[in-house]
Amino acid sequence: MSEEMEQWIQEMLRVSDADDRMTDKQIKIINAAVETFSAKGFAGSSTSEIAQKAGVAEGTIFRHYKTKKDLLISIVAPTMAKLIAPFVLKDFNKVLHSNYPNYEDFLRAVIRNRLEFVRNNLPIIKIMLHEIPFHAELQTQFKEHVGKKVFQRVKEIVEHFQKEEQIVSVPSTTVIRHAISVIIGFFLARFLLLPELDWNEEQEINYSIDFIMHGLAPRNK
Amino acid sequence: MSEEMEQWIQEMLRVSDADDRMTDKQIKIINAAVETFSAKGFAGSSTSEIAQKAGVAEGTIFRHYKTKKDLLISIVAPTMAKLIAPFVLKDFNKVLHSNYPNYEDFLRAVIRNRLEFVRNNLPIIKIMLHEIPFHAELQTQFKEHVGKKVFQRVKEIVEHFQKEEQIVSVPSTTVIRHAISVIIGFFLARFLLLPELDWNEEQEINYSIDFIMHGLAPRNK
Amino acid sequence: MSEEMEQWIQEMLRVSDADDRMTDKQIKIINAAVETFSAKGFAGSSTSEIAQKAGVAEGTIFRHYKTKKDLLISIVAPTMAKLIAPFVLKDFNKVLHSNYPNYEDFLRAVIRNRLEFVRNNLPIIKIMLHEIPFHAELQTQFKEHVGKKVFQRVKEIVEHFQKEEQIVSVPSTTVIRHAISVIIGFFLARFLLLPELDWNEEQEINYSIDFIMHGLAPRNK
Amino acid sequence: MSEEMEQWIQEMLRVSDADDRMTDKQIKIINAAVETFSAKGFAGSSTSEIAQKAGVAEGTIFRHYKTKKDLLISIVAPTMAKLIAPFVLKDFNKVLHSNYPNYEDFLRAVIRNRLEFVRNNLPIIKIMLHEIPFHAELQTQFKEHVGKKVFQRVKEIVEHFQKEEQIVSVPSTTVIRHAISVIIGFFLARFLLLPELDWNEEQEINYSIDFIMHGLAPRNK
DNA sequence: AATGAATGAGGATTCATTCAT
DNA sequence: CATGAATGAATCCTCATTCAT
Numbered sequence: 004m005s006e007e008m009e010q011w012i013q014e015m016l017r018v019s020d021a022d023d024r025m026t027d028k029q030i031k032i033i034n035a036a037v038e039t040f041s042a043k044g045f046a047g048s049s050t051s052e053i054a055q056k057a058g059v060a061e062g063t064i065f066r067h068y069k070t071k072k073d074l075l076i077s078i079v080a081p082t083m084a085k086l087i088a089p090f091v092l093k094d095f096n097k098v099l100h101s102n103y104p105n106y107e108d109f110l111r112a113v114i115r116n117r118l119e120f121v122r123n124n125l126p127i128i129k130i131m132l133h134e135i136p137f138h139a140e141l142q143t144q145f146k147e148h149v150g151k152k153v154f155q156r157v158k159e160i161v162e163h164f165q166k167e168e169q170i171v172s173v174p175s176t177t178v179i180r181h182a183i184s185v186i187i188g189f190f191l192a193r194f195l196l197l198p199e200l201d202w203n204e205e206q207e208i209n210y211s212i213d214f215i216m217h218g219l220a221p222r223n224k
Numbered sequence: 225m226s227e228e229m230e231q232w233i234q235e236m237l238r239v240s241d242a243d244d245r246m247t248d249k250q251i252k253i254i255n256a257a258v259e260t261f262s263a264k265g266f267a268g269s270s271t272s273e274i275a276q277k278a279g280v281a282e283g284t285i286f287r288h289y290k291t292k293k294d295l296l297i298s299i300v301a302p303t304m305a306k307l308i309a310p311f312v313l314k315d316f317n318k319v320l321h322s323n324y325p326n327y328e329d330f331l332r333a334v335i336r337n338r339l340e341f342v343r344n345n346l347p348i349i350k351i352m353l354h355e356i357p358f359h360a361e362l363q364t365q366f367k368e369h370v371g372k373k374v375f376q377r378v379k380e381i382v383e384h385f386q387k388e389e390q391i392v393s394v395p396s397t398t399v400i401r402h403a404i405s406v407i408i409g410f411f412l413a414r415f416l417l418l419p420e421l422d423w424n425e426e427q428e429i430n431y432s433i434d435f436i437m438h439g440l441a442p443r444n445k
Numbered sequence: 446m447s448e449e450m451e452q453w454i455q456e457m458l459r460v461s462d463a464d465d466r467m468t469d470k471q472i473k474i475i476n477a478a479v480e481t482f483s484a485k486g487f488a489g490s491s492t493s494e495i496a497q498k499a500g501v502a503e504g505t506i507f508r509h510y511k512t513k514k515d516l517l518i519s520i521v522a523p524t525m526a527k528l529i530a531p532f533v534l535k536d537f538n539k540v541l542h543s544n545y546p547n548y549e550d551f552l553r554a555v556i557r558n559r560l561e562f563v564r565n566n567l568p569i570i571k572i573m574l575h576e577i578p579f580h581a582e583l584q585t586q587f588k589e590h591v592g593k594k595v596f597q598r599v600k601e602i603v604e605h606f607q608k609e610e611q612i613v614s615v616p617s618t619t620v621i622r623h624a625i626s627v628i629i630g631f632f633l634a635r636f637l638l639l640p641e642l643d644w645n646e647e648q649e650i651n652y653s654i655d656f657i658m659h660g661l662a663p664r665n666k
Numbered sequence: 667m668s669e670e671m672e673q674w675i676q677e678m679l680r681v682s683d684a685d686d687r688m689t690d691k692q693i694k695i696i697n698a699a700v701e702t703f704s705a706k707g708f709a710g711s712s713t714s715e716i717a718q719k720a721g722v723a724e725g726t727i728f729r730h731y732k733t734k735k736d737l738l739i740s741i742v743a744p745t746m747a748k749l750i751a752p753f754v755l756k757d758f759n760k761v762l763h764s765n766y767p768n769y770e771d772f773l774r775a776v777i778r779n780r781l782e783f784v785r786n787n788l789p790i791i792k793i794m795l796h797e798i799p800f801h802a803e804l805q806t807q808f809k810e811h812v813g814k815k816v817f818q819r820v821k822e823i824v825e826h827f828q829k830e831e832q833i834v835s836v837p838s839t840t841v842i843r844h845a846i847s848v849i850i851g852f853f854l855a856r857f858l859l860l861p862e863l864d865w866n867e868e869q870e871i872n873y874s875i876d877f878i879m880h881g882l883a884p885r886n887k
Numbered sequence: 888a889a890t891g892a893a894t895g896a897g898g899a900t901t902c903a904t905t906c907a908t
Numbered sequence: 909c910a911t912g913a914a915t916g917a918a919t920c921c922t923c924a925t926t927c928a929t
Contacts, residue, residue: 028910044358046267050903060911065904133354136416137265171438173431180413181406181435188405210394214402217392218439249893271920281894286921288892470889486800488709492924502890507925575796578858579707613880615873622855623848623877630847652836656844659834660881691914713899723915728900730913890929898922905915 029067031057036074041126045075045134075130076140082127083144089116090153106164107212114186114208121190129195154179170219182215250288252278257295262347266296266355296355300362303348304369310337311374327385328433335407335429342411350416375400391440403436471509473499478516483568487517487576517576521583524569525590531558532595548606549654556628556650563632571637596621612661624657692730694720699737704789708738708797738793739803745790746807752779753816759823769827770875777849777871784853792858817842833882845878 025033035057039048050071054061068074089095121128135141161178164170170178189211193202246254256278260269271292275282289295310316342349356362382399385391391399410432414423467475477499481490492513496503510516531537563570577583603620606612612620631653635644688696698720702711713734717724731737752758784791798804824841827833833841852874856865 026909044265044267046265047358049901051901061903062905062911062913063909066909066911069904071903129357133357136350136354137268173434177428177431180409181432184405184409185402188401188409192401207398210398211402213394214439217441217443218435220438222438247892270918272918282920283895283922284893287894290921292920468888486707486709488707489800491922493922503924504890504892504926505888508888508890511925513924571799575799578792578796579710615876619870619873622851623874626847626851627844627881630843630851634843649840652840653844655836656881659883659885660848660877662880664880689913712897714897724899725901725916726914729915732900734899890927892927892929894924894926896923899920901919902917903915906911906913908911908913 028057028059028063032059032064032067032074033078037078037126037130040075040078040130040134045071045130045137050074072138075134075138078127079131079134079141080144082124083131083141083148085124086117086120086128086131087148087153089113090156091148095156106160106169107216110182110212110215111208114211117186118190118193118204118208121194125194168221171221178219181218185211185215185218249278249280249284253280253285253288253295254299258299258347258351261296261299261351261355266292266351266358293359296351296359297361299348300352300355301365303345304352304362304365306345307338307341307349307352308369308374310334311377312369316377327381327390328437331403331433331436332429335433338407339411339414339425339429342415346415389442392442399440402439406432406436406439470499470501470505474501474506474509474516475520479520479568479572482517482520482572482576487513487572487579492516514580517572517580518582520569521573521576522586524566525573525583525586527566528559528562528570528573529590529595531555532598533590537598548602548611549658552624552654552657553650556654559628560632560635560646560650563636567636610663613663620661623660627653627657627660691720691722691726695722695727695730695737696741700741700789700793703738703741703793703797708734708793708800713737735801738797738801741790742794742797742804743807745787746794746804746811749780749783749787749791749794750811750816752776753819754811758819759826769823769832770879773845773875773878774871777875780849781853781856781867781871784857788857831884834884841882844881848874848878848881 032053035053036048039053039056042048050064051061053074054064057064064071064074068077131141135145157179158175161170161175165172165175165178189207193204193207253274256274257269260274260277263269271285272282274295275285278285285292285295289298352362356366378400379396382391382396386393386396386399410428414425414428474495477495478490481495481498484490492506493503495516496506499506506513506516510519573583577587599621600617603612603617607614607617607620631649635646635649695716698716699711702716702719705711713727714724716737717727720727727734727737731740794804798808820842821838824833824838828835828838828841852870856867856870
């Protein structure tokens with residue numbers, strides 16, 4: 004792997020791990036809330052249970068977070084930002100201007116990186132998945148950030164490689180959907196559907212990349 | 225398309241549409257519950273709201289469904305069964321013994337058929353997605369039916385074509401995951417993420433099949 | 446025992462066993478209600494449970510008994526009447542005019558007879574005990590029948606024997622209370638507090654009569 | 667009366683009056699609950715009525731008592747304990763080793779003392795009587811404490827006096843039942859059946875003791 | 888007579904949130 | 909800052925009773 008890319012990966016890691024300053028009790032509350040929301044869903048969790056699990060008084064939660072929903076937002080929003088952080092790095096599509104003969108290594112680096120991120124933030128990712136449909140604020144944030152910024156960046160890359168005839172000539176939205184489906188499908192299987200299996204992650208990543216590469220390869224008539 | 229396959233598709237349709245006999249009020253309750261659960265989630269919906277929406281007394285709900293959860297189950301369970309019904313038809317993998325040169329038409333038939341089913345049962349499908357993680361009964365049913373029966377059938381087909389060297393030599397579980405990811409990815413985008421777009425469904429199905437076919441094609445070194 | 450007394454006992458039995466005419470369903474309802482009220486109390490029993498136990502529709506109960514309370518009254522009232530029936534027989538205090546040297550045999554006959562009655566109507570007796578304090582109608586009936594009629598009869602007898610100096614010269618109300626306490630104390634222990642014990646009823650009756658006789662015997666200074 | 671006995675009576679009083687520390691609202695809730703349960707029975711009382719009577723929000727009840735039944739137990743259990751407290755004082759049967767020629771004074775002291783206790787706790791005593799049959803926890807406590815501990819103590823005394831031939835030679839269980847029946851019979855008449863009467867309590871106690879003493883006196887053939 | 892679906896008031900209990908300490 | 913008692917609206921659910929069939 005090129006040195007350039009390694010630097011980029013370091014950047015990606017740095018960006019994801021920025022942590023806000025919080026008091027000891029706040030951290031306990033957040034942890035308890037994450038655990039509870041993740042296990043029972045937002046609507047199925049009670050603030051009293053969270054307080055108990057956090058070892059604080061019921062009132063303490065509301066000193067830090069005006070409402071229960073506030074608590075949810077302040078858990079999900081930063082993680083959603085971190086989840087897509089690498090894609091909005093200003094040098095994300097540096098790959099375009101490098102002299103890579105292909106995008107395979109790049110794809111592999113991104114997958115590995117996000118795999119780690121998901122692994123380390125699994126409960127919050129679950130909360131995101133479950134709650135986005137029910138909370139306008141989260142939907143807005145999701146559509147804005149993921150739907151626009153990320154999509155825009157990825158689209159540029161895809162269309163670049165299409166111009167170079169390294170990717171089949173199919174609407175770029177479709178190309179993106181296919182690729183992302185395969186990757187997210189892997190993440191879901193790995194962490195949500197069959198986490199108990201004995202996964203060979205490197206191999207599966209390779210299979211997935213291989214599948215995507217062949218699926219997207221230009222058609223030779 | 226062969227006549228045989230057309231018959232099978234008819235069979236698939238027939239199986240999916242069997243409808244239970246219910247009283248007028250029961251239907252109203254179910255419809256109101258589907259609408260509400262789908263919009264706010266199970267835990268976020270109140271029985272009083274459902275009753276009001278259904279135009280019945282709150283007590284009437286509990287005459288027909290012992291608990292609120294009962295109401296959920298009796299909505300989700302049959303639809304989950306219908307969702308996978310085609311896969312457990314005894315002649316589902318008839319394709320194996322036919323003389324198709326490939327499995328493309330078969331795949332297209334299944335996708336089209338399930339696309340229609342999802343379209344016609346969208347709110348319930350949403351409920352399924354949201355609630356399965358929180359209800360042991362639904363999880364059990366899902367793992368049992370989808371995880372075991374459907375997977376088994378599909379695996380047979382995949383391994384059959386692998387033996388005939390029409391599919392790349394990769395673990396069948398991985399093959400299945402890739403194909404399903406692409407299809408479900410399409411369904412999610414079509415109905416949940418970007419339903420407001422002006423979709424050319426036939427074309428997208430073709431792209432997806434094309435992507436899968438190339439992604440799964442045997443590698444020629 | 447005298448022949449006269451035996452006749453009286455026969456009369457007592459006859460009076461207690463008069464049974465009202467009821468339809469088959471009515472009998473089932475009453476039995477179910479007795480069972481339920483006795484086990485859970487009136488307020489703790491639901492008409493739906495009674496209907497279920499009786500094998501009739503919920504509405505059927507209300508065809509025969511206007512309200513749930515009606516059902517209670519129509520169970521308790523007749524049994525309360527039967528419970529005191531012997532005491533209001535017009536020849537109850539025939540004992541006064543017989544030439545008995547004492548009242549022992551008479552007391553024994555009454556105790557035995559009421560013991561049988563209680564044994565055969567235990568659940569209803571329980572209901573009476575529990576519900577009289579909470580239902581004005583039952584209280585009225587109880588005070589009227591038991592408190593007045595029975596008390597009047599017994600008082601005459603007691604005062605008769607006091608005049609004959611066979612009973613200690615103590616207020617007749619106190620005498621009656623003492624005797625009844627001992628008898629009812631026995632019934633309660635026998636059937637409610639320690640029903641599982643292996644009771645020698647005849648012997649206990651003798652002990653109780655003996656205790657009463659000595660307790661009430663005229664004091665010899 | 668001996669000085670020794672007077673001391674014992676003081677001890678008895680002290681033990682009965684120990685009062686738990688409770689907040690102002692808790693006291694109001696308990697008082698309202700006692701009043702309501704006593705008047706309508708446990709099952710016939712609603713928590714909303716109790717809250718209203720106590721002048722607190724309904725939720726407040728459940729902050730202090732997890733369930734309505736909890737509220738009942740926390741009312742009845744301590745009173746049941748206090749009711750029998752004198753009998754389990756370690757010097758209760760001190761009477762055995764004193765040089766009393768008889769047990770009359772002792773019996774009178776106990777009756778007077780418990781009469782006062784019942785007078786001061788009448789509503790709770792009523793609740794006890796009504797609810798013990800319907801609540802396993804109360805039954806257990808009753809059988810354990812009253813049935814075992816009290817009975818054991820009293821039995822020792824009775825058998826002691828039987829050995830000394832001051833009590834008739836009849837099974838001690840029967841002796842106890844007779845004595846207790848007379849005393850409880852008096853209490854019930856005094857407070858529950860005919861509370862409106864103008865009772866001369868001291869005289870009735872004397873009559874009852876007299877009745878018991880004669881009823882239990884050794885038989886002279 | 889009998890049914891049982893339907894009712895809506897009322898049941899116990901939970902909840903997010905407030906506020907005096 | 910933190911507490912936890914207090915709130916009262918809202919929750920799910922049960923109930924006695926009615927009424928069309």
